[in-house]
Amino acid sequence: MPHTDRARWDGPLWKEIAKGMEHKVKVDTHVLLMPDTHQGWWEECKASVREEPIHLHEIPGVKGHLGKARANGFRQGTSPYVSCIDPDDLVIPGAFQACIDALEANPDACGAFTDELLIDINGRTIKPGIWSGETWNPLLQLEPKYLHHIYVMRRSCVEPYLTELEEKWPWLGDFVLKGLICKHGPWIHVNRFGYKWRIHRTNNHKDFPVKDVYAARWQVIPTLYEAAIKYKARLATPAAAQGTTS
Numbered sequence: 001m002p003h004t005d006r007a008r009w010d011g012p013l014w015k016e017i018a019k020g021m022e023h024k025v026k027v028d029t030h031v032l033l034m035p036d037t038h039q040g041w042w043e044e045c046k047a048s049v050r051e052e053p054i055h056l057h058e059i060p061g062v063k064g065h066l067g068k069a070r071a072n073g074f075r076q077g078t079s080p081y082v083s084c085i086d087p088d089d090l091v092i093p094g095a096f097q098a099c100i101d102a103l104e105a106n107p108d109a110c111g112a113f114t115d116e117l118l119i120d121i122n123g124r125t126i127k128p129g130i131w132s133g134e135t136w137n138p139l140l141q142l143e144p145k146y147l148h149h150i151y152v153m154r155r156s157c158v159e160p161y162l163t164e165l166e167e168k169w170p171w172l173g174d175f176v177l178k179g180l181i182c183k184h185g186p187w188i189h190v191n192r193f194g195y196k197w198r199i200h201r202t203n204n205h206k207d208f209p210v211k212d213v214y215a216a217r218w219q220v221i222p223t224l225y226e227a228a229i230k231y232k233a234r235l236a237t238p239a240a241a242q243g244t245t246s
Helices: 003-010 012-020 039-048 066-074 095-105 138-142 155-168 173-184 210-230 238-242
Strands: 027-033 054-060 081-085 111-119 125-128 151-154 187-198
Touching: 027 066, 027 095, 054 066, 066 081, 066 155, 066 173, 081 095, 081 155, 095 111, 095 151, 095 187, 138 173, 138 210, 151 155, 151 173, 155 173, 173 210
Parallel strands: 027 054, 027 081, 111 187
Antiparallel strands: 081 151, 111 125, 111 151
16 A cells, blocks of 8 residues: 555544444354255355355265264354354344344353244245244253254353264264353343254154153253253143143
């Protein structure tokens, strides 16, 4: 830049421009890709996050060991927040920023999550997720499909458990991780739809071995029980919910 222009660039106008260009918090978000990843759906997924405040990391999946691939994904980048998406799904605009805002407003929280919509193979909405609109309840986390997407976690809460994901959890590592980090604080439910979960014949959740599901539940039960006591979580019986007695 010519010396004669320095005054213009050092003045108030440039300072205002620089202020608008300040680095904003982004989420290190990874996606696991396999040789059989549906390319059409993956292109739709990428388009859905193009304007989101994320650093997208494309990570090779590890056949037969989701935990190793997830641990690698969560180690990417340096942002204080981490997340993941699946290449066959869609992100609803504003979801990541809503989670960032929730975590910034609640510094003691371990993570934040939105509600989701279930869609068919053509992207048409089937129905809202079963727990849409409900505040976080650690007792519901015994169900692997609870607290699905979008979820954003503090890196500092996630890092202590990545070796465990690699060594112990070929399946259900996400589920175990989301349970264990409750040791560090509550989850914040962001009451809005942030994700579209595509339901199709090859969804991975349909292939989880039953014994692995039980093992994962037993791993997180102590932490979720402590969280339920600490945050006074309850599950009403059907009779209690209806205001009747036997």
